[in-house]
Amino acid sequence: MNNTRQIYLDNNATTPCDPRVVDEMIPYFYEKHGNAASRNHPFGWIAEEAVDYAREQIANLINVDSKEIIFTSGATEADNLALKGVFEMYQRKGNHIITLKTEHKAVLDACKKIEKMGGEVTYLDVDSEGLIDLKALEAAITDKTILVSVMWANNETGVIQPMKKIGEICEKHGVLFMSDATQVVGKIPVDPKATGVHLMAFTGHKMYGPKGVGALYVCRKNPRVKVTAQMDGGGHERGMRSGTLNVPGIVGFGKAAEIASKEMHQDAERLSKLRDKLENALIAAMEEVYINGSKEHRMPHVSNLSFKHVEGEGLMMTFNQNIALSSGSACTSASLEPSYVLVALGLGDDLAHSSLRFSLGRFTTEEDIDYTIKAITQGVNHMRDLSPIWEMYKEGVDIDSIEWSEH
Amino acid sequence: MAYSEKLLDHFKNPRNVGTMDKSQKNVGTGLVGAPECGDVMRLQIEVDEETGKIKDAKFKTFGCGSAIASSSLATEWLKGISVDDALAIDNMKIVEELALPPVKIHCSVLAEDAIKSAIADYQQKNGIEVKETEKSGH
Ligand SMILES: Cc1ncc(COP(=O)(O)O)c(C=O)c1O
Ligand code: FES
Numbered sequence: 001m002n003n004t005r006q007i008y009l010d011n012n013a014t015t016p017c018d019p020r021v022v023d024e025m026i027p028y029f030y031e032k033h034g035n036a037a038s039r040n041h042p043f044g045w046i047a048e049e050a051v052d053y054a055r056e057q058i059a060n061l062i063n064v065d066s067k068e069i070i071f072t073s074g075a076t077e078a079d080n081l082a083l084k085g086v087f088e089m090y091q092r093k094g095n096h097i098i099t100l101k102t103e104h105k106a107v108l109d110a111c112k113k114i115e116k117m118g119g120e121v122t123y124l125d126v127d128s129e130g131l132i133d134l135k136a137l138e139a140a141i142t143d144k145t146i147l148v149s150v151m152w153a154n155n156e157t158g159v160i161q162p163m164k165k166i167g168e169i170c171e172k173h174g175v176l177f178m179s180d181a182t183q184v185v186g187k188i189p190v191d192p193k194a195t196g197v198h199l200m201a202f203t204g205h206k207m208y209g210p211k212g213v214g215a216l217y218v219c220r221k222n223p224r225v226k227v228t229a230q231m232d233g234g235g236h237e238r239g240m241r242s243g244t245l246n247v248p249g250i251v252g253f254g255k256a257a258e259i260a261s262k263e264m265h266q267d268a269e270r271l272s273k274l275r276d277k278l279e280n281a282l283i284a285a286m287e288e289v290y291i292n293g294s295k296e297h298r299m300p301h302v303s304n305l306s307f308k309h310v311e312g313e314g315l316m317m318t319f320n321q322n323i324a325l326s327s328g329s330a331c332t333s334a335s336l337e338p339s340y341v342l343v344a345l346g347l348g349d350d351l352a353h354s355s356l357r358f359s360l361g362r363f364t365t366e367e368d369i370d371y372t373i374k375a376i377t378q379g380v381n382h383m384r385d386l387s388p389i390w391e392m393y394k395e396g397v398d399i400d401s402i403e404w405s406e407h
Numbered sequence: 408m409a410y411s412e413k414l415l416d417h418f419k420n421p422r423n424v425g426t427m428d429k430s431q432k433n434v435g436t437g438l439v440g441a442p443e444c445g446d447v448m449r450l451q452i453e454v455d456e457e458t459g460k461i462k463d464a465k466f467k468t469f470g471c472g473s474a475i476a477s478s479s480l481a482t483e484w485l486k487g488i489s490v491d492d493a494l495a496i497d498n499m500k501i502v503e504e505l506a507l508p509p510v511k512i513h514c515s516v517l518a519e520d521a522i523k524s525a526i527a528d529y530q531q532k533n534g535i536e537v538k539e540t541e542k543s544g545h
Pocket of ligand 2: 444445446470471472473474511513514
């Protein structure tokens with residue numbers, strides 16, 4: 001690795017911990033190391049108090065009651081608990097769940113498991129902007145439908161769904177509404193109650209908190225929602241999630257939530273300017289650069305771009321000594337499949353292979369963006385000089401008319 | 408995943424990038440892969456008709472770093488050798504030379520296919536019987 005500065009533009013994969021968060025956590029590894037479930041000595045009381053405080057900080061951020069927060073190991077676990085937990089709890093009412101093709105794997109794979117358990121799942125298409133079709137959603141609801149699960153914003157494109165309208169449709173049909181809000185909590189204001197969301201999964205490590213701690217919001221009033229526990233044991237978290245609480249992690253998660261409540265507006269405003277600068281400069285500097293997903297309904301810090309006739313993984317190699325970002329999805333870039341999210345937007349496999357995701361964060365600076373603009377432009381030009389299909393395109397050859405050898 | 412120095416060198420300073428006139432009789436062109444698969448390799452050879460040796464080789468590749476390095480290396484090896492020796496180039500030699508990780512072996516297979524396909528094109532153009540080579544599917 002070079003000694004040059006590392007620029008981190010992969011904040012949708014994970015954010016660095018805010019130093020204020022780490023400072024808050026440290027005592028809970030040392031002198032305050034108690035188990036929050038130990039009822040008969042001060043170590044336990046101190047830990048329990050810290051957990052209660054963090055629960056308040058997190059509940060305040062999303063404007064819910066602290067009793068409605070169930071701590072988990074992260075968003076994956078919260079997604080699983082919500083989906084499988086609702087399916088088991090409400091099986092007598094029905095077995096049908098509706099979700100989107102562009103959901104995170106934590107939701108999609110939990111749904112696959114539910115299908116094996118006798119459930120029925122409808123995976124709705126999205127339009128070319130990545131947005132849900134509300135009419136298709138309403139048409140998919142049957143008297144067997146118990147749950148609609150729609151992610152608040154997509155991790156690859158940053159596209160934000162019309163949550164309030166989905167909430168109204170669910171309300172009208174008496175169906176529960178759950179959301180994977182991992183990418184939005186702590187970044188933009190999120191208010192599940194005002195939006196008609198009954199269950200909501202999120203995680204610490206996407207909002208400048210630690211990894212390995214997350215939460216599920218479960219609505220307790222109008223309606224009172226219950227989920228069947230997926231982890232059996234000591235009956236922690238109102239019996240919904242057993243296991244000794246990760247006290248330092250929870251303390252850090254709480255601190256991260258408190259900081260976000262105060263700073264997310266200014267972060268979002270600053271980052272959207274930097275994001276736009278990056279996007280506009282790249283589009284101005286090169287031909288055939290496309291924005292993937294809705295420009296209008298999009299997280300302020302995310303840009304997903306396709307550079308036509310350049311392969312994303314190769315492109316990344318031109319700068320990955322200095323700039324960290326994702327091509328396709330961080331979760332699947334070990335395999336050679338193009339991103340299923342981009343394919344669901346109707347991108348051809350070739351454009352999906354040509355994509356990069358830039359996700360800015362609290363610690364991104366203007367110098368980072370200036371450097372990135374230069375490095376990406378150089379990289380794309382290098383790759384296009386090497387690309388036979390770019391040459392064909394420039395010569396006016398119709399690339400679709402070529403019979404490619406399959407392999 | 409850490410890449411070898413050699414691979415990075417071929418990626419950053421690719422050798423023999425370019426395009427030959429494919430209508431020339433002594434030029435053979437191989438175009439393999441597909442944009443949908445994320446890789447397209449075009450490799451060309453120019454054969455000296457007197458000696459039967461490959462005078463020059465050029466490539467352009469759309470693909471990952473390993474595919475670019477594999478094709479760059481292949482053009483270096485091709486220059487100055489006979490067509491028969493070129494047919495004997497095995498993708499595993501590329502894997503070894505560039506220390507390709509297992510998930511990147513198919514990129515070297517693509518380079519081998521591109522060599523074979525360029526030679527077949529040359530032979531067809533010149534009425535030379537195309538030797539059956541086992542197709543390394545991937
Ligand atoms: C939308 C979404 N859901 C779930 C997850 C998983 O979160 P965690 O790592 O906390 O399990 C991620 C992060 O990878 C995500 O982006
Ligand atoms: S060409 Fe497909 S991964 Fe290398």
